[in-house]
Amino acid sequence: MxxxxxxxxxxxxxxxxxxxxxxxxxxxxxxxxxxxxxxxxxxxxxxxxxxxxxxxxxxxxxxxxxxxxxxxxxxxxxxxxxxxxxxxxGVEGLVADLYVQGGQYVEAAEAYLRAGQAERAAAAFERGGALERALEVYRGLGAREPMAQCLVRLGRPYEAAAIYRDLGQSHAEVEALGSVPAGDPRHLESVLRMCKLLDGEGFTRRALALLADTMRGSDAARADPALATEKARLLRRMGMEAEAEAVIARLPASASAPEANGYGYLKAIPIFGELSLEDMKDLYRVARQVLIPAGAVLLEKGAQGVGLFVLLEGTVDVHSGAESDARRLNTLGPGAYLGEISLVQDAPVSAQVKARTAVRALRITRAGFQHYLDTHEAAALRIFRLFTQNLAARVRALSA
Structure with a gap:
C-alpha cells in the first residue's frame, strides 16, 4: 500500500x-x-x-x-x-543581497560583480575590509572620491591627497595630508602644501601654527629652507615684517638666495595649483622678466589692473593709497605676487604698490594671459575654479 x-x-x-x-x-x-x-x-x-x-x-x-x-x-x-x-x-543580485544580510560582504561583492553591479560590489568590498579590491573596482569605475577614501584607509594618504587636489576639494586634501606620518619622506612636502592651502582658504594663523609645530618637533624641518621661506611669507601676510626678516636671516646664504628664474614662485601661486607640467611650462613662457627702479609705482590704487607681478629680487611697500600720509599695509619680498586678480577680473587696484628697492620681477600681462587662456582650455577651467574657491574663502574670512 x-x-x-x-x-x-x-x-x-x-x-x-x-x-x-x-x-x-x-x-x-x-x-x-x-x-x-x-x-x-x-x-x-x-x-x-x-x-x-x-x-x-x-x-x-x-x-x-x-x-x-x-x-x-x-x-x-x-x-x-x-x-x-x-x-x-542565475539570480546573482539576490545571492549578493543574501550575503549582505549574512554579513559576508566580500562574498556579496563577488556576487554583485557577477551580476554586473560594480558600484555595489565596490561598496561591499570596502565594507568587508577588502580595500585593495574595492580600490581596483572604484578605479575601473572612475569613482575618484571613493578611491581617495580607500587610499586613506589603506595608509596611503599622500596618494589620496593628490586625487582630492585634482577634484578641487581642498579641505579633504588638507585632511589627507595631515595623515602623512612624520617618518614619511614626503611629510615636509605635505606640511608645506597644507600651509599654502590653509592660507589660501583664509586660515593664515592656522598655517603658521602648523609650521611652528612641525619645525619645533623636527631638526630636519627646522633646517628646511622651503619651510622657513613659507613661514616668512606667512608672517609678512600678517604684517609681521620684523619676524619674517629674522626667519630669513637664520637661513644659510645659499638657501635664502632668490630663485634665479622664478618658475617655482609662479608655480606656488594658488590659482595655478592644478596646472599640469606642460600647462605650467607654457604659462611660464608667457611671463617676462622686468626691472623696476626703487621708488617706481608697480600698481596704482583705483587704476585698472595691469597683470601679475611675481617678485624675484628686492622689496615693495603696499600702501592704502597714494597720499603722503597713506598707511603702509605690508612690505613684500621675493616669492610674493601682486595683481593676480586682474588676470581674471577687470577691477580697479585696491592699494598702491611701490618699489622700496630696485626690483626684479616676472610679469604676465592681461593680454598675454588672455591668449594663454584662449589656447589652454583645460588650464583655463582649472584656474577659474581655483580663483572662485579662493575668492569665496576671502569673502568668508571677511564676514567671519
Missing part, C-alpha cells in the same frame, strides 16, 4: 532528528505540503554539521528545488546558506 505524505514526513523527520540523514527529503516533504514555517523550524533544529550535509546533498538537486530550499533557509535566517544554495541559479 502506498504511504501517505504524513507518514513520509514523519519518517523523514525522525531520520533527520536521529542522524541528520534524509533531512533534505524531510524538508522536501514539508515544502510539498506547503508548510514553510514547519520546514524552517526543522531546519533550525538541525545541528551545524547536519545543515552542512543537507546543503551538500541539496546542491545536486534541480534548480527549482534549490530555490524552494533557499527560501526555507532564508526564513530560518541562514542568509549565507540561502545565498550558497542559490549560487549558479
Amino acid at each position: 502506498e504511504r501517505s505524505e504524513a507518514e513520509m514526513l514523519n519518517e523523514g523527520g525522525a531520520r533527520a532528528g536521529a542522524v541528520g540523514e534524509g533531512a533534505f527529503q524531510a524538508l522536501q516533504a514539508l515544502m510539498m505540503l506547503a508548510e514553510p514555517d514547519r520546514a524552517a523550524q526543522l531546519y533550525e533544529e538541525l545541528g551545524s554539521a547536519q545543515r552542512e550535509r543537507l546543503q551538500k546533498e541539496a546542491a545536486q538537486a534541480p534548480v527549482q528545488e534549490r530555490q524552494r530550499l533557499a527560501e526555507v533557509m532564508r526564513q530560518a535566517r541562514d542568509f549565507s546558506g540561502a545565498a550558497r544554495m542559490l549560487d549558479g541559479c
Whole structure:
C-alpha cells in the first residue's frame, strides 16, 4: 500500500532528528505540503554539521528545488546558506543581497560583480575590509572620491591627497595630508602644501601654527629652507615684517638666495595649483622678466589692473593709497605676487604698490594671459575654479 505524505514526513523527520540523514527529503516533504514555517523550524533544529550535509546533498538537486530550499533557509535566517544554495541559479543580485544580510560582504561583492553591479560590489568590498579590491573596482569605475577614501584607509594618504587636489576639494586634501606620518619622506612636502592651502582658504594663523609645530618637533624641518621661506611669507601676510626678516636671516646664504628664474614662485601661486607640467611650462613662457627702479609705482590704487607681478629680487611697500600720509599695509619680498586678480577680473587696484628697492620681477600681462587662456582650455577651467574657491574663502574670512 502506498504511504501517505504524513507518514513520509514523519519518517523523514525522525531520520533527520536521529542522524541528520534524509533531512533534505524531510524538508522536501514539508515544502510539498506547503508548510514553510514547519520546514524552517526543522531546519533550525538541525545541528551545524547536519545543515552542512543537507546543503551538500541539496546542491545536486534541480534548480527549482534549490530555490524552494533557499527560501526555507532564508526564513530560518541562514542568509549565507540561502545565498550558497542559490549560487549558479542565475539570480546573482539576490545571492549578493543574501550575503549582505549574512554579513559576508566580500562574498556579496563577488556576487554583485557577477551580476554586473560594480558600484555595489565596490561598496561591499570596502565594507568587508577588502580595500585593495574595492580600490581596483572604484578605479575601473572612475569613482575618484571613493578611491581617495580607500587610499586613506589603506595608509596611503599622500596618494589620496593628490586625487582630492585634482577634484578641487581642498579641505579633504588638507585632511589627507595631515595623515602623512612624520617618518614619511614626503611629510615636509605635505606640511608645506597644507600651509599654502590653509592660507589660501583664509586660515593664515592656522598655517603658521602648523609650521611652528612641525619645525619645533623636527631638526630636519627646522633646517628646511622651503619651510622657513613659507613661514616668512606667512608672517609678512600678517604684517609681521620684523619676524619674517629674522626667519630669513637664520637661513644659510645659499638657501635664502632668490630663485634665479622664478618658475617655482609662479608655480606656488594658488590659482595655478592644478596646472599640469606642460600647462605650467607654457604659462611660464608667457611671463617676462622686468626691472623696476626703487621708488617706481608697480600698481596704482583705483587704476585698472595691469597683470601679475611675481617678485624675484628686492622689496615693495603696499600702501592704502597714494597720499603722503597713506598707511603702509605690508612690505613684500621675493616669492610674493601682486595683481593676480586682474588676470581674471577687470577691477580697479585696491592699494598702491611701490618699489622700496630696485626690483626684479616676472610679469604676465592681461593680454598675454588672455591668449594663454584662449589656447589652454583645460588650464583655463582649472584656474577659474581655483580663483572662485579662493575668492569665496576671502569673502568668508571677511564676514567671519
